[in-house]
Amino acid sequence: MGHFTMKLLNNGNRLYSIKHEHGQLKMFTQMNEYRLRDLFTDVTLKINDQNIRAHKVVLSAGSSYFASMFDSPLIESKLDEIDMTKTIPCPMALNWIIDFIYNSSISLNDKNVLPLLTCSFCLQLDSLSNMCISYLADQLHSSNCVGVLLYAKQYQCEQLETIAQNYVYNHFEDVVRNEEFLNLTASDLYNMIRDDNVKVKCESIIYNAVMQWVRHDPIKRRSELEGLLPCVRLCFLPPSFLEHAKCDEIYGTDDMRKCQEYLSQVYNKLTSHKYCRLPPRRQPIKPLVI
Template sequence: MSVSNHENRKSRSSSGSMNIHLFHKTSHADSLLTQLNLLRKRRVFTDVVLRAGHRAFPCHRAVLASCSRYFEAMFSGGLKESQDAEVNFHDSLHPEVLELLLDYAYSARIVINEENAESLLEAGDMLQFHDIRDASAEFLEKNLHPSNCLGMMLLSDAHQCQRLYELSWHMCLANFASLYRTEDFLNLPKDKVQELIFSEDLEAEDESVAYEAVIDWVKADVGRRLGDLPELLRCVRLALLPETYLAPLPVLSGLCLLSCSWGVHTPQ
């Protein structure tokens, strides 16, 4: 179309009124994503390759940067990856999980289930697919149970999922009497054991549960944890323990704790 033809048509149709029509194709966004996904699968116009494990995923930088602040910063900043044709995650990201995130980026759809929810939460947080992180956390909230609440507490704490953390935390406290002998509890870091034992909301019949939890946790790796015992026992209300727990105190891995700094001594 020539410029003059367009100008002539404008003058013929001009009536001085504001007679306009807005055309909006509601399916355009979905159609665009579908076409971009087809281009990705055919490796057309792809300008970066993501690698995880032994798999390679050709992608479009613009699509990745639009979905993830992680990729936006990587491709627009002065990082080495902004110029590289490949980004290699090595073994820090499972290829099946990366594939799910990429399918979401190009389709706005993802299936979250019991097998992939935790991995998607971790990867979504790592690559700043925050909507995937939050959707995975919501799925895990609905599937929270005493059998997994200790693990969910650690996972949500590491990835800033506040609601999942609070729900997990309260479930841990409410079910502590049945949890403290489990492998999940014995593998907790010291700071979490300390927080649980010290909490005023800990539900237990008496203080002996907290005391036994500390002793069992130390016994699980006595070589590394014996030095943590005095600090942990300061969180136990020793005055509320039955007398049988204090005289004599239990022997821990053949070592008699004769003079601990927490202020209770075995009889001579």
């Protein structure tokens, strides 16, 4: 007979509310079968050389983007063919998303999660966006967190940006050993190392990370040191470290004179014990409690 729930609404009139527990699921399952058989479909989504048949009412129920499109005076609301090529950056992802709208389930992996997340933003599919963000959060690692962070900034996904940024800042020493860190732009690196929330055991980790980044492409990046060095809190390093740093061959040319002078200035203040205004210390790494 199926599964039903009964709720008494009015005891005097013996009035009950009866609900089929799986009725909605069964309806969408049936609609998907109709879609696959091209029954009662009323719209074709075109992307490159693909034609995807669907029902406007189902697309509208699953996506705010489609709901706005079909319930508007725009010409698309009357068309039975919609070109999605300029809207969806990944053609294959559109197939996966239409399946998700009908079935409420999807398979995520490292290869499809970012294309799906991008398309879910375009189609205003909050439920799928949240699933993709949750997946990425669970898969964060020192080797991929920078890429996820930059992606989140590009698409203005604040929730994912916060998650990825916290991971980068909490695992900075491991992050700098990976290729993604070396491929940061100067602007991204600047914003990262100037943040108070970066957690390191010693400021030397920040300095060495900057130098590692510069040496990855020294011809193009040497000139960025003048802006990056002040973001390193050199005053928290021992004078012996700075004395050794000044001798680095990277500072040996005329175009690096300002950087060498800056290092010498900090070194002289530390060794002469003169008062200098200190920036705030970075947050220490919390010990792991087992």
